[in-house]
Amino acid sequence: MQKTYEEINEKIARGEAVVLTAEEVARMASELSPAEIAARVDVVTTATFGAMCSSGCFINFGHPEPGLRMESVSLNGVPIFGGLAAVDAYIGTTEVSPSNPCYGGGHLIEALVRGERLVLEAHGKGTDCYPRRSARTIIDKDNVNEIIMVNPRNAYQNYPAATNSSNRIMYTYMGTLLPRFGNITYSTSGELSPLLNDPELKTIGIGTRVFLAGAQGFVSWNGTQFNTEKPRNEFGLPVSNARTLMLTANVKKMDPAFIRAAYFERYGVSLFLGVGIPIPVLDEDIARSVSVSNQQIQTTICDYAAPGHPGIAKVSYAELRSGYVTLEGKKIRTAPLSSLTKAREIAEILKKQVASGLFPLAPPVQSLPDHAVVRGLRVEGDAI
Structure with missing residues (x-):
């Protein structure tokens, strides 16, 4: 089944469009095929609420x-x-x-x-x-005059979980990591996460309208460190930090409920932001993508005590959400750095806005890159 943006927008205007959150569709997928979901669902809302350090605002005084x-x-x-x-x-x-x-x-x-x-x-x-x-x-x-949020790198398409094999506490942007694999932290909303529901960015590109901290903003470019070449699992999803988005919106329109400053001990200041993106279900392939569940999404557990933070295991978000993961025979407590409660709130708000026609849908004016890799900085001499 193939649908167009125009057809979906016409259904929205008539009050007939079926708009669901990604969690609702993930549950639906246990009983319905992608073809059946494509026939029944018009738009799927996604969301995340987490620390996005690569953010900031232009201000004109x-x-x-x-x-x-x-x-x-x-x-x-x-x-x-x-x-x-x-x-x-x-x-x-x-x-x-x-x-x-x-x-x-x-x-x-x-x-x-x-x-x-x-x-x-x-x-x-x-x-x-x-x-x-x-x-x-x-x-x-x-x-x-103006305050315009322009964030170079937001909404990572997955992100590695973090742990610490050393004998000392480590203070990182992934929070406080306890010694000897004392905990595992992670920071993605799993099956609600925007770029995991459209892994090839078929509907997300330059000009895509987004929910950014309560305001309606846009994807203005690919985010920095945009990477399409990360390893994938059997469901075609990256198992590490891959694509990112550059986002912009009017700060004067934002809602304080969806923005929160933070300080990570001995690391520094960050900013928690709420991001939501509606995904039009144009065909069966997109229906399959938005049906993804936490059991199917995996990420890499990285050891922050070792040079380069190497991956030491892979784990599903269902396991991470359970509160414990078994690693090297040890049951290790897990903790999210992102808020699933806030992500769910955003997805529900977006669901109502889309269904009521307050959040217009349109195709991107330009696609984001099909192929991109991240290069490291070459430094002469020893690192300090």
Whole structure:
């Protein structure tokens, strides 16, 4: 069976479209074939809520009088990048305050979404066209021109789980890893995860509308470290970090319920974001993809104590979600870093928005790469 975006949108307009979450379709797949699902379901909503360090916002403050070319800029004491133009800057999620390494860009972004007031300090050398040399004032999301989230790398298509074989605690972006395989952490929403429900990105590309922290945003490019060449399991799904998305949206439209700053002990600041993507069920192949279950999705367990974080085992998300995994004869506790509760909430919201016509569907204006690999940085001498 073959459907088009136009046909699905017409069904939505008539109030006849069947929109389900990916979890609902995964359960349906235990009784129905992909062909039957393709005939019955029109759109499947996916979602994730997890730490996405490679995120940030462009902010335009507006010009003071007289003008100031902002070259050194901070908000609440956190440096932000001002090398863009006179009054544009970029807030990087992982940038931190020199006086408080537990507070950084992620906190600024969350505060802006919440409508909180921040202290802006800016300095410049003074020029003929921008003679002012400094400014100090209070800003919030309502008294600046624009705040546009542009995230270089979000919504990983799977991600390795982490453990630690050493005799000491390790503090990482995958959380605190206890010694001697004391725990395993993971950070993907499994069968709800957007790019695991469309592994070949048949419906996701440049211009795809997405739910980003409560706002309607878009895929603006492939994410950095986009990789199509990762090993796959028998169901054709990558068993490690593969494709990623570059996402953009209006921060002023975001909902504080779906954005949360975080500090990982001895690692640094990050930002938890809610991302959701609806997938139109255009044919039987897409129906098969959105039917994937946690039992079929596997990831690699990596040992963060060894150079290069080598994979030491493969495990399904059903096993990870059970709370324990057996590794080398030892029963090891597992813990998610992403929130399944939040992901489910996003998928349900998106389901209602799509069904009501509030979240328009359209094909991508351009596909993302079919083939791409990630290259490592070559450094002379020993690593420090």
